[in-house]
Amino acid sequence: MIRLDNLTKVFDTPKGPVTAADHITMEVPSGEICILLGPSGCGKTTTLKMVNRIIRPTSGKVFINGEDTTGLDTQDLRRSIGYVIQQIGLFPNMTIEENITVVPRLLGWDKARYQERARELMRMIALEPDAFLKRYPSELSGGQQQRIGVARALAADPPVMLMDEPFGAIDPINRAVIQDEFLKMQQALKKTIMFVSHDIDEAIKMGDRVAVFREGRLVQYSTPDDLLAAPRNAFVESFLGEDRALKRLNLVKVREVVSDEIGTVRPGDTLEQALARIDDFGYQNSILMVNDKHQPVGLITRALARTTKGYCRDHFQNVPATVTLEDDLRKVASLMFAQDTTWLPCVDDEGRVCGQITQRAMTHHLGSRFRPTQEDDTPIPDAATRE
């Protein structure tokens, strides 16, 4: 757990004092990733760097796991916090192994222990230990270097990590891969992480919570879904972008929207029966045909059922696409647009039809969060806004 209590930084500049962080009070619960988000110069990096005293706070306190860090020795404090920076900052004079083990060596671990730790970390970040440990940072690609940067921060198993735009300098494709890898590691490691970003999409993807900063102040602190559904003011709203409702598509799983009521027909049914079922369920265009195992095998269209006689098994069209319960709505929307359809069948792990997802249900689900727009109606956990 990281708790900031009225953390303030005032820089003295030739033009007079500038408040970079103004009485920031917030709490990151254990095991969660908190994204500090905002435009440049908003105080997010200053706030992060006050936690490990790269920048000394003017006033205020930082608590880590309930302990006030004010009295701690700076070096001891920093060794107990993992630190990843945008420029990566691997030491070019050291091998990968020396880079990864630098904190354990500072802490005085014995050789066998830190060498074993280095191999363990390399396996965790999916780089072959024997191929990489004896190489130098300049021999690695940017993405590999930043993986090593993360491994170095994790080396002494600190409970808390600070990450300053860690994936900002990596190309978009590699960035997505590293983000996914990191999230997977985090599921197992459960570190408490403060993570600076200026990228709203990264914030929504990585964050359990998002803290939006503006001009040194914490404007809103909430979960990504709450943030997108109920931005606290016009600034947050404009920062999130006009397509913020679309961004929420990433956050919602099919499971939350799926309706298990779905009418189907069997291959042995006649088209007449199919037409009746289409009308019973009130479907506009078509009905799904399933086999004995309840797996989707085809579509019977209304137009065909009305004009033709015969059995369903002779007159079906292919199923355009199916989705699973764990897909996010962004994928569903994309499939619907691509297939020109307003609903998709949803299947479980064994490929059996378990429901359907409709455009209407999606818009309803998303819209229900936007409706109560009264300013302080939405609970904002732990936020201390000073507006």
Next chain:
Amino acid sequence: MPIQRLKGVLRILLLIAVFLGGVWSQSSGVIDDFRFYLPDVQYLTVQHLWLTAVSGGLAILVAIPLGIALSRPSMVRFAESAMQVLNVGTTIPTLAVLALSMSFLGIGTVPAVFGLFVATLLPIARNTYAGLKGVSPALMEAAAGIGMSPTQRLLKVELPNALYVIFAGIRTALTINVGTVPLAFLIGAGGLGELIFTGIDLYDPVMMLAGAIPTALLAIVVDALVSTTAFVVVPRGVNPSRA
């Protein structure tokens, strides 16, 4: 193909030239003249190297700590002015420095070592300072952020990363030092300058060359020694010649 052939022809011509040179020097007695100076050359070379070693060693011992001290954050206010003083110092000709030190310290080894020391100090201090200042701020932030003390940062991050530049300074300084030692003869400190200047005064080219050629060879050897040391000592990751 024509270039290959040209190279072959040139190589043969060179061999012939060397052979003819050998024949000429043997027949004209130059080789015997040189051999006459051999004991002098041996004695003076030792003296020469001793002057270089003492003045260069002292310069390294003083210049590196000086460069380190000037690069510390607490010295930021004085560092640039101090470097300016050192830069102005570099422009004073070594001969003038030797003359000045003679007028304070008299004749002999001490003023010579002092003059050479001053001339050698500058390139090393300047490169040490520039090398340390050139270490990327991102590295310094990473080093601080993971909990290195200022001393650990200097020893484990700053110096190893600046080492290549520091060695470049040492290499330049020592090579110049070896080439400057002959001037020390003028204030009575000996060295191979004894043969060179006496040779000039007596209009004796053989004597002059008996001093000049070993001086040149020494400069080349010292240069090679320092660059080999740098090759071995500078960590592979920050050593362009081992990339």
